[in-house]
Each structure stands twice: as C-alpha cells, then as structure tokens.
Amino acid sequence: MQDWQYALIIMLAYLAIALFIGLWAGKGRGGSVSEFAVAGRTLGMLVTACLMGGAVFSAFSFLGAPGWAFDRGAPAYYIIVYTAFGILPWYIIGPKIRKIGVRLDLYTVSGFLFERFRNKTIPILIAIIALFAFVQYLATQMKGMAYIFNIMTEGRVPIWLGALIAYGIVVIYVATGGLRAAAWSDVFQVMLMVVISWVVGIAVVLQLHGNTTSMFSRIAEERPGFLEIGAEGSTMSPAAYTTTILVSLIGLLMWPHLFSKSYSSKPKTIKRTVLVYPIFALFLIPLLLAGFAAIGAVQSGEVVPDEILPYLITNVLQMPGWLYGLVGAGALAAAMSSADAITHSASMEFTNGIIHQVKPDMPERTTLVTMRTAVVVIGGAAYLVTIFGGQGLIALLLGAYGSIVQFAPAVYSALYWRRATAAGVIAGLLLGASVNYYYQFMAEPLFDINPGILGLIANVIVMVGLSYATKPPAIDAVDGFVDIDKVTAKETTMK
Amino acid sequence: MKKRTFNTIFITVSVLAFLPLIFPLYGLVDSPMPITLGLPFNFFWVILWILIVFTAVVILYFLDPTNKIREDED
Numbered sequence: 050m051q052d053w054q055y056a057l058i059i060m061l062a063y064l065a066i067a068l069f070i071g072l073w074a075g076k077g078r079g080g081s082v083s084e085f086a087v088a089g090r091t092l093g094m095l096v097t098a099c100l101m102g103g104a105v106f107s108a109f110s111f112l113g114a115p116g117w118a119f120d121r122g123a124p125a126y127y128i129i130v131y132t133a134f135g136i137l138p139w140y141i142i143g144p145k146i147r148k149i150g151v152r153l154d155l156y157t158v159s160g161f162l163f164e165r166f167r168n169k170t171i172p173i174l175i176a177i178i179a180l181f182a183f184v185q186y187l188a189t190q191m192k193g194m195a196y197i198f199n200i201m202t203e204g205r206v207p208i209w210l211g212a213l214i215a216y217g218i219v220v221i222y223v224a225t226g227g228l229r230a231a232a233w234s235d236v237f238q239v240m241l242m243v244v245i246s247w248v249v250g251i252a253v254v255l256q257l258h259g260n261t262t263s264m265f266s267r268i269a270e271e272r273p274g275f276l277e278i279g280a281e282g283s284t285m286s287p288a289a290y291t292t293t294i295l296v297s298l299i300g301l302l303m304w305p306h307l308f309s310k311s312y313s314s315k316p317k318t319i320k321r322t323v324l325v326y327p328i329f330a331l332f333l334i335p336l337l338l339a340g341f342a343a344i345g346a347v348q349s350g351e352v353v354p355d356e357i358l359p360y361l362i363t364n365v366l367q368m369p370g371w372l373y374g375l376v377g378a379g380a381l382a383a384a385m386s387s388a389d390a391i392t393h394s395a396s397m398e399f400t401n402g403i404i405h406q407v408k409p410d411m412p413e414r415t416t417l418v419t420m421r422t423a424v425v426v427i428g429g430a431a432y433l434v435t436i437f438g439g440q441g442l443i444a445l446l447l448g449a450y451g452s453i454v455q456f457a458p459a460v461y462s463a464l465y466w467r468r469a470t471a472a473g474v475i476a477g478l479l480l481g482a483s484v485n486y487y488y489q490f491m492a493e494p495l496f497d498i499n500p501g502i503l504g505l506i507a508n509v510i511v512m513v514g515l516s517y518a519t520k521p522p523a524i525d526a527v528d529g530f531v532d533i534d535k536v537t538a539k540e541t542t543m544k
Numbered sequence: 545m546k547k548r549t550f551n552t553i554f555i556t557v558s559v560l561a562f563l564p565l566i567f568p569l570y571g572l573v574d575s576p577m578p579i580t581l582g583l584p585f586n587f588f589w590v591i592l593w594i595l596i597v598f599t600a601v602v603i604l605y606f607l608d609p610t611n612k613i614r615e616d617e618d
Binding site for chain 2: 123126129130133134137138140141144260261262265266268269276277278279280287288290291294295316317320321323324327328330331334534
C-alpha cells in the first residue's frame with residue numbers, strides 16, 4: 050500500500066471516532082435549551098479544560114505557529130505568551146459571570162450585555178460582529194482541514210471535498226448534541242493533537258539538526274537578528290510585538306465561545322481550568338521548534354509559511370506513511386476542536402442576540418429548533434465563504450475578527466463600573482471597531498502599534514465620556530452585575 | 545483573607561509575572577545568546593516566566609478564601 054493510502058485510512062478512522070464520540074456524548078440528554086446551550090451548567094474539569102484548550106489549539110497553532118517561527122523568527126513567541134496569560138483574568142471574572150448567568154439564565158455575550166444595559170442595539174451589534182468574526186475563524190479552520198486532506202493524499206481529495214467531509218461531521222455532532230457533544234469530542238481531539246505535536250516536533254528537529262542547541266546556534270549565526278525582536282534583521286518592532294501580545298491577550302476571553310464557558314462550569318472548575326491552562330501554552334513549543342527546524346532545510350519562497358509543517362513531513366522528511374497519516378489526524382483534530390466550539394457559539398449568539406431581540410418570549414421548543422437550524426445554516430454559510438469567498442468579503446470578515454477585542458470595555462464595565470451606560474457602550478464599540486478597521490486596511494500603522502489597541506483607546510475614551518454625559522443606568526440592572534454577591538446573598542436569605 | 549484582598553493579590557502577581565515578557569523589560573533579555581537548555585535565551589525566558597506564573601497561581605488557588613466555601617450552590 051502507498052503512503053497516501055495509509056494517510057487517508059488513518060484520517061478517515063480519526064473522523065469516524067470523532068463523529069462517534071460526538072454523537073454518543075449528546076445522546077439521550079433530552080432536548081432542553083439549557084442542555085443544548087450550556088450542557089446543564091455542570092461540565093466537569095476535564096471537559097472544560099479540553100474545551101478551552103481545544104479552542105485555542107486551532108488550525109492556527111498547528112499550521113500558523115510553525116509558519117510564524119519559520120518565516121518571522123522570535124516574534125512567534127508571542128503566541129505562547131498570550132495563550133498562557135490571556136486566561137488569567139478568567140480566574141476573577143469567570144466565577145462572577147457564572148453567578149450572574151445562573152441568576153438571569155444567560156448563555157451568551159449578547160444576553161449578558163443586554164441584561165446589564167437593557168438596550169436592544171447592543172446584543173444585535175455584538176451578534177453581528179461575532180457572526181462575521183466566527184465565519185472568518187471557521188473559514189481558516191476549514192482551509193486548514195481541506196489543505197491537510199489535499200496534501201496528505203497527494204492531491205487526490207480536492208479542497209471542496211476535504212472541507213465538506215471534515216466540517217460536515219462537526220456540524221452533525223454539534224447540531225444534534227450541542228455543547229456536550231463538542232466538549233467530549235474535544236477531549237479526544239486535544240489528547241490526540243498534544244501527543245502528535247510532541248512526536249512530530251521532536252522527530253523533525255532530530256532528523257534535520259540532531260538537537261535544538263545546534264539548530265538555534267546555526268540560525269543565530271546565519272540570520273543575525275532573526276531570533277530577536279526589534280534588532281537589525283528582526284521581522285517585528287518592540288512596539289508591534291508588545292501591542293500584538295496585549296491585543297490577543299485582552300481579546301482571548303472576549304471570544305464568545307470562550308466567554309460563554311463561564312456559564313457551563315462551576316466556579317471551582319473555572320479556577321482549576323485557569324490553573325492547568327499554562328500547560329496548553331507549553332504544548333505549543335514543539336510546533337514552534339518544527340517551524341524553526343525548517344529554516345535552512347526549506348527555502349523561504351518555496352512554500353507558503355502556513356503550509357510549512359505538512360510540507361516538511363511530506364516532502365522533506367523520511368517518514369512512514371502511517372506517521373504522516375497521524376500528523377494529518379492531529380491537524381484535523383486541531384481544526385475541528387476549534388470549529389465545533391465556534392459553530393456552537395455562533396448559533397447561540399445568533400439565536401439569543403438577534404432572533405430573541407426581534408421575537409422575545411419564544412417558547413423553549415422553538416428556541417431549540419432555531420438553535421439547531423442555525424448550526425446548520427451558519428455552517429453552510431461558512432463553508433460557502435471558504436470555497437467561494439471573494440476579496441471584499443474577506444476584508445469585512447477580517448475586520449470583524451479584529452473587532453472582537455472591542456467587546457472588552459463593555460464586558461469589564463458591565464462587571465465593575467456602575468456608571469457605564471448603553472449609549473457609551475454602543476458609541477465605544479462602533480468607534481473602536483471603525484478605528485481598528487481603518488488602521489488595519491486603509492492607513493499605515495501609527496507608531497507600529499497594533500490597530501486593535503488604537504481601537505481600544507478610542508473605545509474606552511468615548512465610552513467613559515459618553516457614559517458620564519448620559520443618564521445613569523437603572524440601579525437594579527447594575528446591582529445584578531456589579532454587586533452580584535450581595536444580591537444573591539440577599540435572595541438566598543429571603544427564600 | 546477577604547475576597548477583595550485576594551483579587552488584588554492575584555492581579556498584582558499576574559501583572560508582575562507578565563511585565564518581564566513585554567517591552568521595555570523584555571528588551572533587557574532579548575537575545576538568543578547564551579543558548580539555555582537548548583533554547584535561545586529570550587525563548588527560555590518566556591517559558592521560565594510561564595512556569596513561574598503557573599506555580600504562583602497554584603499557590604494562590606490554595607490561599608483563595610472563596611474556595612473554602614462548600615460548592616453545591618454557587
């Protein structure tokens with residue numbers, strides 16, 4: 050049998066197992082909105098950690114991180130820094146969001162901000178930005194899946210088919226089993242890709258360089274400045290590096306699929322997940338090593354940076370077919386474990402942020418049907434964008450992707466600042482997103498600062514200014530957020 | 545320890561462990577030499593601080609006053 054046949058069989062076997070676990074986890078749980086949206090708010094430590102870990106361990110980390118190391122050198126460290134530190138605020142805000150969510154029966158970011166600011170424009174705005182950003186995110190994952198299928202079978206599985214099979218499976222288990230299905234398939238996917246990334250990272254370094262010390266000494270000698278930031282020969286300035294870390298770090302928890310996991314786990318589970326999370330950041334190390342190892346072995350320009358890892362495995366290294374099938378499975382697992390959480394969350398934000406605003410008091414059954422349908426429709430739309438998306442559309446989606454971090458002032462002031470008003474939040478959000486878009490696509494960067502940070506500065510100034518200029522918000526709405534501890538304590542004694 | 549005090553400590557520790565990884569502080573160690581434990585020094589530095597913050601958060605978890613309360617209600 051030829052290498053590509055082994056690879057195809059292993060990848061198909063992986064997909065079959067992922068589908069089976071997803072369907073099995075969601076089976077027989079009954080059809081309530083709470084089960085579908087937040088798995089009854091009782092997910093345990095293992096699943097929560099894997100959900101959060103799987104979501105950041107995406108096609109970007111499997112394909113993008115080695116690409117960054119290969120193409121840009123030291124700036125690639127930013128990925129590890131923001132992953133490790135971006136989760137820390139969750140220790141403080143996660144349990145608080147959970148408490149607020151249980152009391153008001155919430156499961157989305159849109160719903161969260163709607164209850165605090167009692168304004169319909171906010172959830173609709175949030176849901177629209179999130180949907181665009183999610184479609185962009187999904188398109189990246191799907192391109193990763195399709196690319197893996199294509200290269201591992203030496204071009205025998207076309208792009209449209211690879212994306213359809215892998216993502217089709219995700220849509221099936223999310224639509225039927227909701228969050229619980231996504232969570233359990235993530236447990237399997239996370240374990241698989243962690244093992245594979247270490248095996249591959251080590252194998253690549255050993256075969257090409259013997260050990261990491263000689264590898265890095267050679268790079269430092271041949272490419273002075275490449276392993277530094279801001280030096281002559283470096284690919285990124287200190288200002289760009291620092292603000293890129295900051296924007297990714299602040300943005301991490303604002304992604305609705307991560308934010309909403311506050312609702313599905315108990316406070317202790319949330320805190321323990323934060324505890325183990327830096328380990329996920331360290332799992333990225335071998336992937337960076339593999340990217341560095343390609344320097345010298347592959348000429349830059351020979352291959353697109355994002356395709357460096359599969360390229361190494363199929364064209365440069367001597368590996369048995371079954372091993373490269375495993376790499377394919379690992380990359381698919383990385384892409385799918387992000388895609389499932391995102392597809393699920395996109396459906397929640399759409400239903401809760403848009404449909405429920407237009408049609409309040411929807412019966413539970415209809416809500417559930419809407420959520421399931423939304424999974425399929427959003428999944429289909431993302432698929433079509435991936436296969437046929439044009440340039441204009443892609444700029445719009447990328448703009449939304451960069452705008453997620455603009456939720457941060459709204460979310461943090463909802464939790465901690467009594468005086469924040471709906472008008473301030475809306476203006477801040479719109480201005481922040483526009484500033485980000487302007488500096489991302491239309492103007493040269495200002496002092497090399499990340500456009501997202503420029504947007505955040507504008508966002509915060511306008512939000513604070515306009516909040517003071519408008520009438521203070523309703524006290525009872527604010528109390529249920531800022532002073533949630535007192536409110537729940539009072540409500541328990543009254544019972 | 546009160547919850548508020550704990551939160552302040554948690555935030556301070558996190559920020560202090562983060563600052564060495566961004567500029568201007570990161571500029572002091574931003575060089576691949578000497579290669580330490582097989583990694584460029586500025587890469588090793590990143591991993592070192594991640595391990596430090598990991599240890600710190602584990603210790604803080606055991607000091608956290610709200611974790612001592614029973615957990616069926618929340």
